[in-house]
Every structure is written in structure tokens, then in C-alpha cells.
Amino acid sequence: MGTDGGLVTLRTEAVTWTLHSVERGLVHDLQPGSYVVVEVADDGLGMNLDTTARMFDPFFTTKEDGRGLGLSASLGIVQGYGGGVSVQSEAGAGTRVRLFLPTGPFVPPPTKQLPRETPNMQGKRVLIVDDEVGVREIARELLAAVGATSYEAGDGAAAVDILATDTAFDLVLMDLTTPTISGREALQKSRETEPDLPVVIMSGYSDADMTDQLDGLEARAMLHKPFTLETLRGRLLEVSRD
Numbered sequence: 001m002g003t004d005g006g007l008v009t010l011r012t013e014a015v016t017w018t019l020h021s022v023e024r025g026l027v028h029d030l031q032p033g034s035y036v037v038v039e040v041a042d043d044g045l046g047m048n049l050d051t052t053a054r055m056f057d058p059f060f061t062t063k064e065d066g067r068g069l070g071l072s073a074s075l076g077i078v079q080g081y082g083g084g085v086s087v088q089s090e091a092g093a094g095t096r097v098r099l100f101l102p103t104g105p106f107v108p109p110p111t112k113q114l115p116r117e118t119p120n121m122q123g124k125r126v127l128i129v130d131d132e133v134g135v136r137e138i139a140r141e142l143l144a145a146v147g148a149t150s151y152e153a154g155d156g157a158a159a160v161d162i163l164a165t166d167t168a169f170d171l172v173l174m175d176l177t178t179p180t181i182s183g184r185e186a187l188q189k190s191r192e193t194e195p196d197l198p199v200v201i202m203s204g205y206s207d208a209d210m211t212d213q214l215d216g217l218e219a220r221a222m223l224h225k226p227f228t229l230e231t232l233r234g235r236l237l238e239v240s241r242d
Contacts, residue, residue, distance in 0.1 A: 001044040011039040025086040027056065028079065034103040035083065041096040047089040055087065121236060122147035125168060129159040129183065130175040130202060135225065139173055142232055155179040156186035163190040169197060171239060176203035200235050
């Protein structure tokens with residue numbers, strides 16, 4: 001908002017979207033139907049065309065301490081519910097972001113029924129790499145329940161240090177976006193000393209984005225965040241069968 005402050009305006013409205021509807025700055029097409037629009041507008045510094053075009057790209061940020069993941073994840077969540085986002089901004093003239101959320105009942109895609117067998121993790125040593133304490137806690141509880149011993153790292157650099165000095169791990173659960181260095185870079189560095197170490201990548205990206213990010217990493221499996229105990233259990237089953 002600049003050093004002098006400014007005005008942020010929140011609005012909501014109900015709209016009917018048709019094949020002939022037009023919305024300036026819409027990131028992706030919308031299906032015809034009824035939507036609730038949540039709008040956030042400000043009269044701050046705004047963005048130039050290059051920044052606006054890239055604002056949803058993973059890892060793109062204009063902040064010195066930014067990670068470039070918040071807007072990318074937000075877009076993925078809105079699209080996951082069948083909605084859309086429009087952005088209108090101009091340098092020196094503020095920004096307006098509109099979220100289109102469908103009003104009909106959300107029907108989640110069918111989920112696979114996981115087998116009730118127990119993963120064969122007895123005596124296995126697993127390194128959990130994630131900066132979110134809650135994620136590490138869930139993973140640690142399940143690993144303990146199936147007989148594995150877990151170790152934890154809160155960022156990529158710590159994971160690299162642990163793997164460089166301890167080569168007896170059986171599996172790594174690696175968050176793709178960790179502080180200090182990314183999970184991708186941490187995994188690449190660990191491959192220098194442990195080229196065959198099984199790794200399950202955790203991420204909030206969509207399938208397509210995760211596939212792009214995992215190119216060349218030779219990960220054993222992918223795990224979407226947020227995940228349930230059953231989903232994590234299913235990934236452990238996949239790994240334990242290999």
C-alpha cells in the first residue's frame with residue numbers, strides 16, 4: 001500500500017456466468033453456471049504487466065523473503081472447486097482480485113479404496129522433511145504405528161546435513177517447498193551420496209505441476225498435501241512393496 005497507507009475494499013456478489021460473459025483479467029475460462037464472487041481491491045502501488053502475468057507462477061515472488069507459493073496454491077484451490085480468478089492491476093493504480101466460486105454443491109472426485117493391509121515398515125528408518133509441524137506430527141504418528149522409526153528436519157539444508165552424515169535411512173518423506181533450500185535441491189544434493197534412496201515427495205501442487213517439478217528426481221511416489229492418514233498409509237504401502 002506504500003508508505004502513506006490506502007484503502008482495501010471487500011465485496012461479494014452473485015453472478016450468472018454464460019458462454020457470452022466477459023471478465024477482464026480472467027486467468028482461466030469458467031464453465032456456465034452460478035457463482036459467488038469474492039472481490040478484494042486496493043488503491044495501492046499496483047503491478048506492471050510482467051508481474052501480473054507471472055503472479056501465479058510457482059516460485060515467482062517480488063519479495064526478498066517470499067517463497068512464491070501462496071498465490072500458486074490459492075489458484076489451485078479455487079480451480080479445484082471449479083472456480084476461477086481474475087486480476088486487474090496497473091502500476092500506480094491499485095489491484096483488484098476477484099474469486100469466482102460455484103454456488104452448487106461440491107462433489108469431490110471418487111477416491112480409491114485403499115487396502116487394509118499394513119505397510120511393511122517394521123524396523124525402517126524414515127526421515128521426514130517439512131517445515132510444517134502438523135505435517136511432521138501426522139507422518140510421525142503413522143510411521144510409529146507401522147513400526148518405523150522417524151527422524152525430522154524442518155528445512156532442506158538440515159535434511160542435506162542429516163543425509164550426508166547418516167546413510168542408513170530406508171525412506172525420505174520430502175516436502176517439495178522447504179525453507180533455506182527447496183526440497184528439489186535438497187534431494188538433488190542427497191542423490192550425490194545416496195543415489196538409490198527411496199523418496200516420497202509431498203506437495204500442494206496439482207498433478208501436472210508436481211510432474212514438472214519432479215522431472216529427473218526419480219521419486220518413488222507423490223503425496224498431495226493436505227493428506228489424510230489413509231492417503232499417507234497408501235503411499236507407504238506402495239513403497240514397502242518395491
